Amino acid sequence: MLHHQTKKKAATKYGNLIKEGKTREEVETLMLEEEYSVEEIKEIFAAIDAPPSPEKVAKEEKTASPNDALDLSEFNYKLLKGESFKKYVELVGDRSYTEIVEGEVIPVRGTLLENDQYDFEQYKVKPIRKMRYAGVEKSPMDYIGLELVNDTPIHVSRMTVKTALELNSQILNQHSIAGHGKYYLLKK
Numbered sequence: 001m002l003h004h005q006t007k008k009k010a011a012t013k014y015g016n017l018i019k020e021g022k023t024r025e026e027v028e029t030l031m032l033e034e035e036y037s038v039e040e041i042k043e044i045f046a047a048i049d050a051p052p053s054p055e056k057v058a059k060e061e062k063t064a065s066p067n068d069a070l071d072l073s074e075f076n077y078k079l080l081k082g083e084s085f086k087k088y089v090e091l092v093g094d095r096s097y098t099e100i101v102e103g104e105v106i107p108v109r110g111t112l113l114e115n116d117q118y119d120f121e122q123y124k125v126k127p128i129r130k131m132r133y134a135g136v137e138k139s140p141m142d143y144i145g146l147e148l149v150n151d152t153p154i155h156v157s158r159m160t161v162k163t164a165l166e167l168n169s170q171i172l173n174q175h176s177i178a179g180h181g182k183y184y185l186l187k188k
Contacts, residue, residue: 010036092165095107117161121185157184
């Protein structure tokens with residue numbers, strides 16, 4: 001019977017060889033050359049084939065981010081406007097963002113489910129707005145994006161999409177327009 005630490009080291013060593021493409025027979029030959037007994041070889045293979053402990057699985061799940069499944073590489077958070085902002089809103093949503101389709105104002109909904117949790121970073125931002133009809137007095141101002149006031153996140157939180165949307169809905173208030181707004185963006 002192998003000592004626990006010896007078995008663990010051997011299982012790691014030989015398990016890595018199998019992952020690299022060696023067959024079980026080749027690994028078994030190496031073990032025999034290193035003078036492991038047939039019984040010890042069985043113990044090592046049993047340790048290699050054993051499922052990970054629940055503690056290890058829980059730790060790996062805790063460190064994995066739900067954002068890993070999302071491709072956020074196309075978004076430049078420093079200046080998120082125009083088509084890039086529209087794509088971001090189509091992914092996450094923004095209760096203040098609307099589109100004009102055939103003269104009708106339509107809110108844009110995100111594809112992420114509102115009850116799913118993701119990692120969000122809070123930034124200090126200023127909304128980017130544009131006159132809908134340039135040169136027309138009292139033309140409505142359309143919300144077309146975000147500009148980061150500071151590109152260092154204030155903090156990171158795991159929350160539901162719904163919570164992030166509720167917190168972000170203040171983006172068009174006077175405080176935010178003045179450059180003091182806070183906005184949660186998906187963590188890259």
